[in-house]
Amino acid sequence: MSAAVTARSLRCGRFRLALDRPLVAGVVNVTPDSFSDGGRSLEPRAAIAHAQRLADEGADLVDIGAESSRPGAAGVSAEQELSRLMPVLDGLRACPVPISVDTTKPEVMRAAIGAGAAMINDINALRAPGALEAVAASDAGVCLMHMRGEPRTMQREPRYGDVVAEVRAFLAERVAAAEARGIARERIVIDPGFGFGKTAAHNFELLRNLDRFAEMGLPVMAGWSRKSTLGAVTGRGAGERLAGSIAAALLAVQRGATIVRVHDVAATRDALAVLAAMDGHGGRGKQ
Ligand code: YH5
Numbered sequence: 001m002s003a004a005v006t007a008r009s010l011r012c013g014r015f016r017l018a019l020d021r022p023l024v025a026g027v028v029n030v031t032p033d034s035f036s037d038g039g040r041s042l043e044p045r046a047a048i049a050h051a052q053r054l055a056d057e058g059a060d061l062v063d064i065g066a067e068s069s070r071p072g073a074a075g076v077s078a079e080q081e082l083s084r085l086m087p088v089l090d091g092l093r094a095c096p097v098p099i100s101v102d103t104t105k106p107e108v109m110r111a112a113i114g115a116g117a118a119m120i121n122d123i124n125a126l127r128a129p130g131a132l133e134a135v136a137a138s139d140a141g142v143c144l145m146h147m148r149g150e151p152r153t154m155q156r157e158p159r160y161g162d163v164v165a166e167v168r169a170f171l172a173e174r175v176a177a178a179e180a181r182g183i184a185r186e187r188i189v190i191d192p193g194f195g196f197g198k199t200a201a202h203n204f205e206l207l208r209n210l211d212r213f214a215e216m217g218l219p220v221m222a223g224w225s226r227k228s229t230l231g232a233v234t235g236r237g238a239g240e241r242l243a244g245s246i247a248a249a250l251l252a253v254q255r256g257a258t259i260v261r262v263h264d265v266a267a268t269r270d271a272l273a274v275l276a277a278m279d280g281h282g283g284r285g286k287q
Contacts, residue, residue, distance in 0.1 A: 005217055006019075006214065006217060007019055007185070007186065007217065007218055007219050007258075008020065009186065010141055010186065010187070010189065010219055011139070011141060011184070011186045011187050012098050012100075012118040012119040012139075012140055012141025012187065013098060013113075013116075013117070013118030013119070013138075013139055013140050013141070014118065014139075015098045015118050017060060017061070017098070019219055019258050021272075021276065021281065022253045022257065022258060022259070022260060022272055023060035023061065023258060023259045023260075024058065024059050024060050024061075024259070024260055024262060024265055024268055024269060024272070025059065025060065025061040025062070025063045025100065025221070025259050025260065025261045025262070026051070026054030026055070026057070026059035026061070026062050026063065026262065026263070026265040027054075027063050027065070027225065027261060027262065027263045028047055028050050028051045028054065028062055028063065028064045028065070028088075029047075029064075029065055029066075029068070030043065030044070030047045030064060030065065030066045030084045030085060030088055031065075031066060031067075031068045031084070032084075043084070044084075044087035044088045044091060045091070047064070047088045048088055048091035048092060051064065051088070051092055051095065051099070052092075052095070054265045055095060055096065055097045057265040057266040057269065058265055058266065058269040059097060059265045060097060060098075060259075061097060061098050061099075061100050061119065061259070062092075062095065062097055062098075062099050062100065063100040063101075063102055063121055063261060064085065064088060064089070064099060064100070064101055064102065064117075065101070065102030065103070065121075066080075066081045066082075066084035066085045066102075066103070067081050067102070067103060067104070067105075068151075069102070069123050069151045069196075070151065071151060071154060071155040071195070071228070072151070072152060072155070073151045073152065074152060075151075075152075078105045078107045078108050081103060081105065081108050082107075082108055082111055085101065085103075085108065085111075085112060085115075086111065086115060089101075089112060089115035089116055089117060090115060092116070093115075093116050098118035098119055098141075099116060099117050099118055099119070100117065100118065100119035100120070100121045100141075100143070101117040101119070101120055101121065102121045102122075102123070103120065103121075103122065104122055104123060104124040104127075104128055104131070105128060105131075106128055106129070106130035106131045106133070106134040107134075109122075109131065109134040109135060109140075110134050110137075110138075113134075113135075113138045113140050117140065118140055118141060119140055119141035119142065119143065120134075120135055120140055120141070120142045120143070121142075121143040121145070122142065122143065122144065122145065123145045123147050123151075123193065123196060124145075124147060125144040125145055125146065125147070125170075125171070125174040126142065126144060126174065126177070126178060127174075132177060132178060132181040132183070133181065135178070135181075135183055136178075136181040136182045136183050139187070140187070141187045141188070141189065142178065142183060142187060142188055142189065143189040143190075143191055143221050144171060144174045144175060144178065144188060144189070144190050144191065145190075145191040145192075145193040145196065145221075146167045146170050146171055146191065146192050146193040146196065147193050147196035147197055148160075148196065148197025148198070149197045151196075154196055154197035155197070158197045158198055158199060158202065160202060163198065163202045163205050163206060164205060164206060164209045164212055167192045167193070167206060167213075168212060168213065168216070171190045171192070171213070171216065172216065174190075175188055175190065175216070175218065185217075185218065188218055188219075189218060189219045189220070189221050189258075189259060190213060190216060190218050190219070190220055190221070191220065191221040191222070191223065192206045192210070192213055192220075192222070193223075194206065194207070194222065194223055194224055194227060194229070195223075195227045195228060195229060200228075200229040200232045200233065203224075203227075203229045204229075207222075207224075207248070207251060207252060207255065208255070209255075210222065210252060210255035210256050210257055211255050211256045213256070214255075214256030214257075214258075219258040219259060220256055220257050220258055220259070221257065221258070221259040221260070221261055222248075222249070222252035222253075222257040222259070222260055222261070223260075223261035223262075224245060224248035224249060224252065224260075225241075225245045225248075225249070225260075225261060225262040225263045225264065226238055226241045226245055226263055227241075227245075230244035230245060230248060231244075242264055242267060245262065245263070245264060245268075246264070246267055246268060246271045249262060249268050249271065249272070250271050250272070250275055253272065253275060254275070260272075
């Protein structure tokens with residue numbers, strides 16, 4: 001495919017995000033192990049404070065997830081997911097940046113949108129029965145991500161003939177399904193799903209060819225932050241992958257990513273400011 005028109009803005013709920021510069025989505029996890037304090041009321045409060053901090057650091061979106069999708073993770077029930085999410089969404093009603101909710105379940109999608117979420121980030125690309133309809137019935141944006149298998153088993157020897165072609169074909173089919181249900185293109189983001197049923201070699205092949213996804217004419221999200229593949233190339237543990245994460249975010253943007261999903265918003269913004277300055281876009285002013 002060539003001569004594709006690149007989307008200039010993304011519609012999500014009451015927001016319209018301009019895509020004339022790369023956007024940063026900040027990650028907030030509301031899983032019991034991520035803010036472990038033993039207490040039930042501290043957890044949502046810590047998540048709310050974290051989301052506000054990421055917004056202050058310059059996040060363009062905040063992506064909140066209550067279902068761990070790390071490799072090997074087991075699922076949680078919709079009730080459990082909602083009991084973690086809803087207090088956080090309530091606390092972020094006045095948040096000036098759009099809130100995206102990371103979920104695969106239609107009932108969670110509907111409740112989250114009702115509680116103010118402007119976007120659904122689905123690692124399952126709206127394949128659950130009723131998921132397309134849940135998003136179509138709203139004005140929320142949606143991120144359709146590629147995943148091979150399911151989190152519990154996806155890293156067991158994933159194999160592809162041509163990983164780029166296969167992931168592209170999958171996303172094209174999911175975009176068509178979403179559009180057929182009435183979800184306008186200007187609400188859709190695509191994501192090759194780094195680390196979801198892919199080896200390190202697959203992840204780098206996808207990164208090297210990210211322009212092939214950008215050619216599809218939709219905004220591309222890339223999530224490399226802190227992931228195992230960075231550990232594999234740097235030898236560093238999960239808590240020591242900031243430099244690798246920044247490098248991957250910059251490489252993704254250089255190859256056409258429009259949204260980078262990151263844990264470390266301030267550092268990523270600084271790195272993107274350096275890239276923008278090289279490309280001749282203004283920063284905070286000359287010094
Ligand atoms: C993504 O790429 N990723 S959750 C394992 C880690 C560190 C981080 C071993 N949701 C994505 O962030 N949504 C997740 O260390 C996502 N794109 C989109 N759209 C996995 C994650 C992580 C896993």
